[in-house]
Amino acid sequence: MLTMAPNLTLLSDLTPPSLERTWLTAPHPTLPLVATCSSDKTVRVYSLTNFKLLSTITGGHKRSVRTCAWKPHVQGESVLATGSFDATVGIWRRWDSYGRVGVMVAVGMLLATCARDKSIWIWEDLDDGDNNFETVAVMQEHGGDVKCVSWHPVEECLASGGYDDTIRLWREDLDDWGQVACIKKHEGTVWALDWEGPETTPHSSEQSLQAQWREQRALSGPRLVSCSDDRTVRIWRRLPKESALPSTLSSAATGIPSIIRPTGTDETWEEDAVLPQSHALVVYSVAWSHKSGLLASVGADGRIVVYEERLVASTPDTDAMDTESESRAPLKTEWVILAVVNGAHGIYEINHVAWAKRADRGSSDGEEVLITTADDGSVKVWTLQP
Amino acid sequence: MAEMQNSNPTILNVADLPTRNRAAQKTRDSIPEIFAATPDLVDFLSSDSEDDDLLEEPIDEQEIYDLIKYISDPEHPISLGELAVVSLPDISIKPTLPDVIGSPLQTVTVLITPTITHCSLATVIGLGVRVRLEQSLPPRFRVDVRIKEGTHSTGDEVNKQLGDKERVAAALENGALMQVIAKMMETCR
Numbered sequence: 001m002l003t004m005a006p007n008l009t010l011l012s013d014l015t016p017p018s019l020e021r022t023w024l025t026a027p028h029p030t031l032p033l034v035a036t037c038s039s040d041k042t043v044r045v046y047s048l049t050n051f052k053l054l055s056t057i058t059g060g061h062k063r064s065v066r067t068c069a070w071k072p073h074v075q076g077e078s079v080l081a082t083g084s085f086d087a088t089v090g091i092w093r094r095w096d097s098y099g100r101v102g103v104m105v106a107v108g109m110l111l112a113t114c115a116r117d118k119s120i121w122i123w124e125d126l127d128d129g130d131n132n133f134e135t136v137a138v139m140q141e142h143g144g145d146v147k148c149v150s151w152h153p154v155e156e157c158l159a160s161g162g163y164d165d166t167i168r169l170w171r172e173d174l175d176d177w178g179q180v181a182c183i184k185k186h187e188g189t190v191w192a193l194d195w196e197g198p199e200t201t202p203h204s205s206e207q208s209l210q211a212q213w214r215e216q217r218a219l220s221g222p223r224l225v226s227c228s229d230d231r232t233v234r235i236w237r238r239l240p241k242e243s244a245l246p247s248t249l250s251s252a253a254t255g256i257p258s259i260i261r262p263t264g265t266d267e268t269w270e271e272d273a274v275l276p277q278s279h280a281l282v283v284y285s286v287a288w289s290h291k292s293g294l295l296a297s298v299g300a301d302g303r304i305v306v307y308e309e310r311l312v313a314s315t316p317d318t319d320a321m322d323t324e325s326e327s328r329a330p331l332k333t334e335w336v337i338l339a340v341v342n343g344a345h346g347i348y349e350i351n352h353v354a355w356a357k358r359a360d361r362g363s364s365d366g367e368e369v370l371i372t373t374a375d376d377g378s379v380k381v382w383t384l385q386p
Numbered sequence: 387m388a389e390m391q392n393s394n395p396t397i398l399n400v401a402d403l404p405t406r407n408r409a410a411q412k413t414r415d416s417i418p419e420i421f422a423a424t425p426d427l428v429d430f431l432s433s434d435s436e437d438d439d440l441l442e443e444p445i446d447e448q449e450i451y452d453l454i455k456y457i458s459d460p461e462h463p464i465s466l467g468e469l470a471v472v473s474l475p476d477i478s479i480k481p482t483l484p485d486v487i488g489s490p491l492q493t494v495t496v497l498i499t500p501t502i503t504h505c506s507l508a509t510v511i512g513l514g515v516r517v518r519l520e521q522s523l524p525p526r527f528r529v530d531v532r533i534k535e536g537t538h539s540t541g542d543e544v545n546k547q548l549g550d551k552e553r554v555a556a557a558l559e560n561g562a563l564m565q566v567i568a569k570m571m572e573t574c575r
Contacts, residue, residue, distance in 0.1 A: 342483070
């Protein structure tokens with residue numbers, strides 16, 4: 001499979017780097033810049049146009065900055081949330097002189113934080129000009145540190161993963177946030193989660209297959225990818241609501257009013273795929289491109305692995321016994337490793353990977369870069385050459 | 387420490403602990419004195435000293451043992467070597483990525499034997515060993531410190547904590563915990 005493999009080529013380092021461990025690099029939702037969190041208690045903002053440091057946020061945190069996230073869908077202003085080992089969350093704002101026309105949407109007002117104390121907090125940005133955040137919900141179902149949270153790309157749904165090896169999904173139901181699914185399949189800490197983009201399609205030469213696949217996916221919604229201490233990368237798919245219908249009907253048929261949460265909110269999530277085994281140590285981060293549908297994973301072994309999903313052409317079944325169910329059988333896909341870079345940051349562990357829009361000179365429209373963040377403080381930008 | 391968990395541990399004699407010095411001593415004794423006094427000419431004449439600087443001396447199990455054997459037990463003024471919490475046969479060094487040709491990454495595995503099976507300090511001891519090795523070894527080493535199987539009632543739990551990069555990193559920034567670790571390290575030479 002690797003014979004026609006594209007190359008993952010180093011485009012540039014982000015300079016100057018932090019001299020201590022960097023944990024994560026978050027691309028800005030619209031502008032060509034990224035924020036990198038470091039153990040030196042700072043956040044560095046770099047340009048993706050020239051790969052140089054634009055500014056350093058210091059003085060806010062007393063310990064390592066572990067994570068950060070940009071507020072989406074804001075215009076004229078950039079808002080960054082940071083989380084630190086000092087157990088605080090920082091909110092940083094910067095007005096851009098060249099405000100863009102943003103799209104006002106309802107989502108993007110909620111902030112989710114997770115912590116060592118097994119809890120997930122959901123906050124609403126009151127946007128009252130006074131930096132007030134209101135606690136919307138506190139969920140404490142996880143049995144250990146909550147290592148990651150990730151918002152669904154279109155729905156108000158949150159996924160979390162943690163030290164208890166589980167992935168949990170959360171939704172709001174009648175003003176109350178609650179767990180709608182718990183996936184117990186990883187055999188180690190779940191370090192990171194990412195959602196499939198709502199518009200990508202697996203690779204195929206047959207457009208009709210792709211169209212069929214999109215129809216199918218419309219029923220279950222975007223999938224979720226997870227990576228773990230158990231060295232695997234797995235993909236999860238929600239069973240289409242139709243499948244859950246019979247049970248909902250039967251409970252309705254009993255006519256007994258339910259005091260407890262209606263079972264209708266529960267979701268069944270199935271393992272869709274286990275990606276080809278390619279990491280020798282813990283997988284710390286995984287990123288699913290919303291543009292190309294490509295997946296990338298990184299970890300303690302210092303490897304970057306890029307995967308592509310391909311639709312498998314269905315082989316016509318000569319056994320006519322089962323034609324009806326066959327025609328309704330879900331389309332199959334396979335994940336193929338497109339590129340592997342060993343020692344991408346030399347001898348150092350890689351903590352994070354993210355896709356971003358390419359913005360330097362020489363980039364073509366719609367092109368993407370991969371950004372990796374490592375233990376020695378280095379942040380590298382890569383391009384996938386066909 | 388409120389109450390000792392193991393007030394009467396078995397202690398090994400320091401002189402009986404494995405060392406490289408003794409082996410080295412023997413070798414030197416067997417070499418005629420006249421050669422021993424001669425400086426190694428190769429060392430002085432070597433022209434590609436730049437390359438030599440880049441070449442690390444290989445690190446072996448004995449060296450790892452020497453780095454951690456003097457760490458003190460958090461509740462006794464006795465070293466982990468003397469308590470046989472760490473021992474030479476329970477240390478191994480292996481290539482981290484055997485399938486990657488030329489990869490410099492090596493994994494050091496240290497199995498810890500707590501003095502008693504329910505020792506609540508096992509995590510602190512393990513953290514001390516991990517911190518000591520991470521601070522002493524070049525970064526191409528991956529440090530894997532775990533409880534020797536069957537020697538602790540909650541070994542898996544302790545192992546999971548010791549293997550969690552984020553927890554270890556956060557612990558290093560925890561002043562109270564680092565004071566305990568620093569105290570354990572005081573006896574390191």
